[in-house]
Amino acid sequence: MNISPLADPRDTPAPHRTLRDELRDTEWRLRRALEPHPDYPFNLPFSPGASSGTALVPDINLGNPHAALPGGADFAELERQALHWLMRLWGCEDTADYWGTTCASGTEGNLLGLYLGREALPEAVLLHSAEAHGSIPGAARIQRIPARQVRSTAEGAIDLGDLAETLAGLGGRPVVLALTCGTGAAGAHDDIAGAIAVLEAAGHGPDRRFIHVDAARSGMVLPFLTDGPASIRPGFHLAIDSLSLSGQKAMGTPMPCGVLVCRRTHARRIIRPATDQRAGDTALMGSRNGPAVLAIWTRLFGRGYGAFAEEARRCTHRAQALARQLRGAGAHQVLCNPHSLTVVFPRPDDGIVRTYQLACSGGMARAVVMPSVTEAMLDCFVSDYAAWAARSGGRNDAAMTQPL
Numbered sequence: 001m002n003i004s005p006l007a008d009p010r011d012t013p014a015p016h017r018t019l020r021d022e023l024r025d026t027e028w029r030l031r032r033a034l035e036p037h038p039d040y041p042f043n044l045p046f047s048p049g050a051s052s053g054t055a056l057v058p059d060i061n062l063g064n065p066h067a068a069l070p071g072g073a074d075f076a077e078l079e080r081q082a083l084h085w086l087m088r089l090w091g092c093e094d095t096a097d098y099w100g101t102t103c104a105s106g107t108e109g110n111l112l113g114l115y116l117g118r119e120a121l122p123e124a125v126l127l128h129s130a131e132a133h134g135s136i137p138g139a140a141r142i143q144r145i146p147a148r149q150v151r152s153t154a155e156g157a158i159d160l161g162d163l164a165e166t167l168a169g170l171g172g173r174p175v176v177l178a179l180t181c182g183t184g185a186a187g188a189h190d191d192i193a194g195a196i197a198v199l200e201a202a203g204h205g206p207d208r209r210f211i212h213v214d215a216a217r218s219g220m221v222l223p224f225l226t227d228g229p230a231s232i233r234p235g236f237h238l239a240i241d242s243l244s245l246s247g248q249k250a251m252g253t254p255m256p257c258g259v260l261v262c263r264r265t266h267a268r269r270i271i272r273p274a275t276d277q278r279a280g281d282t283a284l285m286g287s288r289n290g291p292a293v294l295a296i297w298t299r300l301f302g303r304g305y306g307a308f309a310e311e312a313r314r315c316t317h318r319a320q321a322l323a324r325q326l327r328g329a330g331a332h333q334v335l336c337n338p339h340s341l342t343v344v345f346p347r348p349d350d351g352i353v354r355t356y357q358l359a360c361s362g363g364m365a366r367a368v369v370m371p372s373v374t375e376a377m378l379d380c381f382v383s384d385y386a387a388w389a390a391r392s393g394g395r396n397d398a399a400m401t402q403p404l
């Protein structure tokens, strides 16, 4: 297959020979680039080791991936290819109109997204739902962006009625709205199109709002479910401004990392003067994790669109089936949001919680049907849960009183 930066992610996966060739060429280029290297304070104590299918020399990515110098000791070319793949997945029609970078994690993606929003609208108030990840209000505190919390529905998505009321109380101040695609507690997806309609109705057109979508969890799930509603699918087919992802979740990189993509006009606002390394630096961090770039690239191009799409369909169907099985086993109050991998149910006894390492909050527990969760494990879990529910009537009243 064609592994040019503009390769459509829907292309079939690369034959392994092509992938290996690309990795081997990259490794040789890195070795050559690092040999005579008096210009950067690398310490090179490691001998090359196997990682992500290739021998690695220590590597960092510096500066703006889109302005990297050819032949540098970095993975900037692979980073650009991975970013283009994801831009296509996330509905960027002309990828030249967008900018992206790999990040240390989904948290850095949120920090950078809100920074872009603050620079676009310095007077803005940040709005986020009660179910937003802690890194959203955290990023607001770090950057001293005034923040207001909007209520969530019982299913965990942003409450659009409360969003309208909150906007009405802002006296016309511009807003940075942080939406979540896949919340931690309930795997809920904020209605992105619905939120945009609420903003428009309140007079917050594109010049009075900035929308960041935290798609740490579902940014590599929902875009593959083409039968799902476009209103919750994270991407630039909707009038959003930036979108971030965690690499170690559905994408499956072996180390924490992330990706942020935004409209290029926003990246231009944060460009810093040229450093000694790169022209026009835009990255938040100085050095970025080169092996993480390689891992992202290998996951995307090694597996291809079809494998991710199959996995997204299988896991979302399996999560719905798990919810049905738990209801059938006598659990009260089971929640599995549409197109979600997360199932929430009454917390069973501590033995089951420990065995299956269930995340709990008060009287409820949560399972996330990731691709690595096997059918055999789910069968065992359902059978243990059914035995507990038969003993207890499907309620854990003691757990309801425990602190969160």
Ligand SMILES: *Cc1c(COP(=O)(O)O)cnc(C)c1O
Pocket: 105, 106, 107, 108, 133, 135, 180, 181, 182, 183, 184, 214, 215, 216, 217, 246, 247, 256, 257, 258
């Ligand atoms: C995991 C997660 C994050 C943070 O991502 P890290 O990669 O752990 O920094 C942000 N938002 C949501 C919704 C998450 O699930």
